[in-house]
Every structure is written in C-alpha cells, then in structure tokens.
Amino acid sequence: MFPFDRLDRLEDLSALDKVAQPLSRAVDAAVRxxxxxxxxxxxxxxxxxxxxxxxxxxxxxxxxxxxDLFGRDERSADLLAGIGLASSLPAAAAGATDWSKSNPSTQRVGLVHALLNTAGLALWTGSLVARRAGRRRAGTGWGLVGTAVLGASAALGGHLSYRDGLGANHEADIADTGPTDWTDIGGADVPEGKPVLRDAAGTPVLLVRTGESIEALANRCSHQAGPLHEGTLHDGCVTCPWHGSTFRMSTGAVVHGPSVHPQPALDVRRREGRLEVRLRA
Ligand code: FES
Structure with a gap:
C-alpha cells in the first residue's frame, strides 16, 4: 500500500520553512x-x-x-507534449498563488509538490527537445519518467486538497450544522465598529454593529478556518487575519481572495434585550 502516512509527516517537516517562507513572500510580491x-x-x-x-x-x-507507448501517431504525441508544457505555465502560476496564501504545514507539502512538478516539467522539456532532434526513443523515455514524476506530484496535490483542505470551503457544513432557526446568542449590547464573537448553539458567529444595524457572518473563514473576529474592519468588510481574505459584512460575498467561497451570512433580530440569529436562506 502507498505510504500515505509519510505525506502527513511532510506537514511537520519545519526544516522546509527555510525555503518555503521566503519563496512564498516572493510569490506574494510577484502577483500584484x-x-x-x-x-x-x-x-x-x-x-x-x-x-x-x-x-x-x-x-x-x-x-x-x-x-508513445501504444499508438502509432508520433505527431499527435509530440503536439500533446507541447500543449502540456504550454498549459502548465498558467496552472503553475495559479497554484503558486494559492500556495503563497496558506498555512505553514500546507506550504511544506506544497513545496514538495512544486519541486516534483518542476522536475516533471524539466523531463518533459527534455523529451520535447529530443523529439524535435529526431531522437524518438530518448524523447519517449524522458516523457515516461516525466509522467511518473508528475503522477507522484498529483498525489501530493490530492493530499493538499483533501487532507489539508486547500481550496476547500471550510464553512461547507454550516447548512447542516448551523442555526437554521432563530437561535439566542446573548445580550443586545454589542459595541459599535468592533468585531464581536458570539456562539449560536455551537456555531461561532461574527457580529459587527453599525448604528442600529447589526450584521453577522459565520466566524470561521471559508479559506482555512481563520478567526474572522480577530480580523480588521473597513468599508463594510472584514479581512481575515491569517491570509487576508476579505468578505462583505452585509452579504458574505468575497471581495478579495485567497478564499473563493462566500462567507455564510446570518440574519439578526433583537428580542426582549437579546439577540437571535439564523442562517440566511
Ligand atoms: S484562513 Fe486564510 S484567509 Fe482566512
């Protein structure tokens, strides 16, 4: 069986931070x-x-x-190799951008994923050069090894998504576990212009009062579950303290990434000096 537990150990390999941290800052500075x-x-x-x-x-x-292995159409194989190399550039740019805005344990696995991808692409570049030079066997060999390396890298990509939840919606379960009926969250004394954390029967809720109006969002950031109540408020939005996702308080809409998932919004009502919330339909 494939030793998937070794992938977990990669997450704890803090020695990788020496490379991952400066590299993530460089990526962050580049995508402007x-x-x-x-x-x-x-x-x-x-x-x-x-x-x-x-x-x-x-x-x-x-x-x-x-x-290469089973067909007789060398031209199509060479064309696909070229398409693979050309299309890997935007895919790598998007992946590096996501990686630069993720937790340290995620970045360690992501760094190895990126190194394997780089090796795989170098092998496919060598394969294409050999094909163009008429060295068919060498081109096929380089490509075969490149595909094997990229396959191993894809396993790490799956780990990043399914195990570390990179790209996943960390508030996806709230429709099943959150307050679908009006739920008491304590007294109506909410300070103005400050993020406040309340509990709605186990669901953490962020409240922000502006004048008489109180707006509420689920408090765990949909990106990687950061605590939005520790974030900053500006222009009717909240910015997550972990990686800077910005959500509109009135609707939960994404204003800036890295999150691509809207933050669940809740309706708020006052009742006899208390506050109640329920998930917005
Ligand atoms: S947890 Fe990453 S932006 Fe909020």
Whole structure:
C-alpha cells in the first residue's frame, strides 16, 4: 500500500520553512496588483482556478505517454507534449498563488509538490527537445519518467486538497450544522465598529454593529478556518487575519481572495434585550 502516512509527516517537516517562507513572500510580491492575485485564486470563478487549469497539462502529458507507448501517431504525441508544457505555465502560476496564501504545514507539502512538478516539467522539456532532434526513443523515455514524476506530484496535490483542505470551503457544513432557526446568542449590547464573537448553539458567529444595524457572518473563514473576529474592519468588510481574505459584512460575498467561497451570512433580530440569529436562506 502507498505510504500515505509519510505525506502527513511532510506537514511537520519545519526544516522546509527555510525555503518555503521566503519563496512564498516572493510569490506574494510577484502577483500584484491585487486584481491579478484575485484572478489567479479564482475569486471571479467562485472556484479555485488551479484545479480547473491543471486538467489540460495532466490530460495532455498522460495522453502523449499513452500514444508513445501504444499508438502509432508520433505527431499527435509530440503536439500533446507541447500543449502540456504550454498549459502548465498558467496552472503553475495559479497554484503558486494559492500556495503563497496558506498555512505553514500546507506550504511544506506544497513545496514538495512544486519541486516534483518542476522536475516533471524539466523531463518533459527534455523529451520535447529530443523529439524535435529526431531522437524518438530518448524523447519517449524522458516523457515516461516525466509522467511518473508528475503522477507522484498529483498525489501530493490530492493530499493538499483533501487532507489539508486547500481550496476547500471550510464553512461547507454550516447548512447542516448551523442555526437554521432563530437561535439566542446573548445580550443586545454589542459595541459599535468592533468585531464581536458570539456562539449560536455551537456555531461561532461574527457580529459587527453599525448604528442600529447589526450584521453577522459565520466566524470561521471559508479559506482555512481563520478567526474572522480577530480580523480588521473597513468599508463594510472584514479581512481575515491569517491570509487576508476579505468578505462583505452585509452579504458574505468575497471581495478579495485567497478564499473563493462566500462567507455564510446570518440574519439578526433583537428580542426582549437579546439577540437571535439564523442562517440566511
Ligand atoms: S484562513 Fe486564510 S484567509 Fe482566512
């Protein structure tokens, strides 16, 4: 069986931080202005862009390998190798942008994922060069090893998504576990202009009062579950203290990534000096 528990150990390998931390800062500085970063996260799509973009290089490299091994159409295999290399660039840019805004344990696994991808792409570049030079056997060999390395890297990509929850919606369960009926969250004494944390029968809720109006969002950030009540307020929005996702308080809409998932909003009402909330339909 594949030793998946070794992947967990990668998350604890703090020695990788010496490379991961400066590299993530460099990526962060490179993807500017904010609109470029948001576009690469996929906030406009409401879905992580990286997972959509990687389909083309993975499919192209795998198809080229199958044609190399079992087909007779060398031209199509070479064309797919070129498409795989060209389409891997935007996919890598989106992935690096997501990675630069993630927790340290996630960044350690992501760093190894990126190194394996780099090695796989270098092998496929060598394969394409060999093909162009008429060295068919070498081109096929380099490509085969490149696909194997990229396959191992894809396993790490799955770990990042399914185990570490990178790109997942960390508030996805609130429709089943949150307050769908009016639920008491304590007294109506909420200080103005400050983020306040309340509990709605086990669901942490962020409250912000402006004048007579009180707005409420689920408090765990949809990106990686950061505590929004420790964030900053500005222009009717809250910014998460962990990686800077910004949500509109009135609706929960994503204003800036890395989150691509809206933050669940709750309705608020006053009753006999108390506050009640319920999930907005
Ligand atoms: S947890 Fe990452 S931005 Fe909130």
């Amino acid at each position: 202005p904010q609109a470029v970063e948001d576009a690469l996260h996929g906030t406009w799509l409401g879905h992580p862009l990286h997972t959509a973009l990687v389909q083309l290089p993975i499919g192209s490299f795998l198809s080229a390998t199958l044609l």
